[in-house]
Amino acid sequence: MPDIAQLARLNEIDLAVDALKARLREIAEGLREPAALIDARQAAADAEAALQRARAVQRDRELAQQEAAARLKRSEEKLYSSQARSSRQVESEQLDVQQLRNQLADVEERLLEAMLAADAAAQQQAASAAELVALTEAWQARQAALTREQAELKAQAPALLGRQAAARKAVAPAMLAVYDNLRPRRGGRAVAHIDGDECSACKVAIPPSKLAEVRDGAALVYCGNCGRLLWEG
Ligand SMILES: [Zn+2]
Numbered sequence: 001m002p003d004i005a006q007l008a009r010l011n012e013i014d015l016a017v018d019a020l021k022a023r024l025r026e027i028a029e030g031l032r033e034p035a036a037l038i039d040a041r042q043a044a045a046d047a048e049a050a051l052q053r054a055r056a057v058q059r060d061r062e063l064a065q066q067e068a069a070a071r072l073k074r075s076e077e078k079l080y081s082s083q084a085r086s087s088r089q090v091e092s093e094q095l096d097v098q099q100l101r102n103q104l105a106d107v108e109e110r111l112l113e114a115m116l117a118a119d120a121a122a123q124q125q126a127a128s129a130a131e132l133v134a135l136t137e138a139w140q141a142r143q144a145a146l147t148r149e150q151a152e153l154k155a156q157a158p159a160l161l162g163r164q165a166a167a168r169k170a171v172a173p174a175m176l177a178v179y180d181n182l183r184p185r186r187g188g189r190a191v192a193h194i195d196g197d198e199c200s201a202c203k204v205a206i207p208p209s210k211l212a213e214v215r216d217g218a219a220l221v222y223c224g225n226c227g228r229l230l231w232e233g
Contacts, residue, residue: 003171004220004231007179008191010167017164018188020153027150030142037139040132047121047128054114054121061111068107072100178220179229186228193233202226 079093168176183190192201194214199206204225206214214221214230221230 003175004191004217004229005233006167006170007175007229008193008231008233010164010171010179011183011189011191013160013164013167014183015188017160020157020160024150024153027146027153030146031150034135034139037132037135040128040135044125044128044132047125051118051121051125054118058111058114058118061107061114065104065107065111068100068104072097072104075100175220182227182229186226190229191231192223192226192228193231199223199226199228199230201228206230 075093075097079090079097171179179190186201189201192199194200194206194211197205197208197211202223202225204223206223210221210224210230213219214232222228223230
């Protein structure tokens with residue numbers, strides 16, 4: 001008489017082993033660094049480089065501003081000195097001063113632009129750095145949780161595999177062959193218990209004659225719809 005109950009028990013253990021292995025695969029996948037974090041790290045590095053460039057431009061323009069201011073100061077000192085010279089010379093000096101004032105105004109405008117650009121770059125850098133910190137912290141927390149779960153599952157595995165081996169030994173080889181052939185083709189569930197008068201796996205009603213065969217227990221009975229072994233558990 002086929003002991004379908006032992007097969008049903010083996011099937012539950014096999015499904016638990018399948019679930020454990022699937023979860024371990026998911027965890028291994030989940031432990032890979034997320035693309036968003038890799039992108040955020042690159043964005044933070046780019047923002048930092050852009051800030052350094054903007055600050056270098058600002059420093060260059062500060063120097064240019066200092067030099068232009070010094071040139072103007074020298075020119076003004078010359079113009080307003082009490083040294084005697086021709087009116088033509090004075091006129092030329094006045095032109096120089098005017099030109100240098102215009103140059104200084106240009107340089108100062110460019111310096112202001114560089115300062116604004118450096119401020120914007122600093123804000124961008126701060127935002128990118130904060131985003132990177134937040135994503136890193138979230139990732140570390142997730143990584144810790146996954147690593148914990150992975151360790152727990154790996155600790156459970158030997159006992160579960162031991163139960164699986166024992167459950168297989170309890171089933172006659174001929175039935176095991178039927179089961180091993182059927183299970184992969186039925187999404188891991190080869191044995192379905194009867195729920196009322198339905199197959200619990202596919203929810204289709206089992207005809208009374210078939211129910212009687214299952215109760216008789218003399219032979220293996222298959223669900224006419226999904227092809228699983230039926231048992232009245
Ligand atoms: Zn079925």
